[in-house]
Amino acid sequence: MQTTVFYSLLIASVFATEKDAGLPRLIDAKAAEAFVDSAELVVIGFLEGEDHSGYQELVAAAKRVDSVSVAICTVKEVWADYGLTSDTISLFRKADNHREDLVLAKVKKLEADGLVNFITTNELRYITEYNQVTAVGLFNSEVKSHLLLFVNGGTKEYAELKARLGALAPEFTGKFLFVLINGGVKSNSRSLGYFGLKSQDLPRVGVYDGDADMKWLLPKGELSTERVRDFCKSFLQGDLKEVKQAGAEAKTEL
Template sequence: MKVIVFYLLLVVSVLADEEGMCDALPQLTDVDATEAFINSDDVAVIGFFEGEESYGYKEFVAAAREVKPILVGLCSNKDVWENYSVTSDTIAIFRKADDAQESLRLSDAKKVDSDGLVRFMKMNDVRYLTEYNQVTAVGLFQSRVKTHVLLFANRGSADYSKLQKRVEAVAPEFSGKFLFVLVNGAVKGNAKSLGYFGLTPRDLPRVGLYDSDLDKKWLMGKGDVTKDSVRLFCQSFLDGELQKTPQAGEPEGKTEL
């Protein structure tokens, strides 16, 4: 599991729960171990708690069991806290896709329960390629990155996995500029999202781009969805060229005779 395997061998502390079972949450004891943990995946969650008696600690450990495969760790070292601007017991989510640190300070929470913490972690599970659903939609639209590149594809189609991998491979090149979103056209609940781009499941796969600040949308031309074609599509927006073309669903315009 990349760099984290080495550090887990060094710093994992086995915590006994009330039933005598084991919660193998890594104990992050220094800045290097914490950095390695954060960098080992698209999303990492760290509970910064002074100790096991801290408010919300037990609920956090319980929630950690429910959010796999999200990485979850614990840290009680105040020197590490300072490195991440943590001043009191806090749950922090670190994301690469938008270079974000989303923090929940427990002293500000009126109520803490494991179900609520599960929702907090899952809605902020924004990755280089995030599958759209009612939960992840919250984190996607709350992100500071307001331009989304959408891969519309039908789960179960022959090329579904290949398309995912191609788009996911391009996403790190545009970290902090776009959020890449997978919209499964086979889900009835996503029909509205497809319709917004003038698409139906029969039209897929397609790639679109939506900018919430401009409230405008565009579709990449029909054809194979390749890493190069997605890369060029994204760059055309950054260069300002895409904005000169008609939006998705708009007519191309009349040709002067």
């Protein structure tokens, strides 16, 4: 909480805003760094100005994706810090230390719908709920190891486990993507089946190694922070490599 307040104060001190401006403006490198650090996911429009192509479209997109912080920067010296030379809309996400650039000169037709799609398909958080849209970002990420929380939405465990694993996820930034799979959603039944699970078996935690296409389940029991942390470390240390994979047999698990 104190960190959040600190960043809020820092950003407030280095943003330049106008009463009628649609988006906050980042006036120097310090402001840009503070903005990028202020949330799990942010978007910066590195644009020539508010009267140039891309600005109004970005404003409209920001209103439709209001869970994501969006700002603009017109200062070319700051652009250079990020290796940019032309109008670009950049998405910064902490879950895998990734930056995704949309160079406007390469966009055939710039529309708010396209920018909304750009943001939502690349939206990953410390714990990301799996669906058809977020799947794109998850599988395009350079981080191929996923810690999966299988839990039925609407249950008493859902919010508690989501918060617990979301708090653990920053410890494994760049090593794991933490993914929540709602077992109560029919379209997720294939994901459960891949691990040999059914909705009545939940909640459970598993690891998926995208590079090797291998998967493991944490044994049944309390899904404590310590157990999940140790499970992640076991994978990173290579201790799961010889363990029979989840879903290989009806009751296969670690």
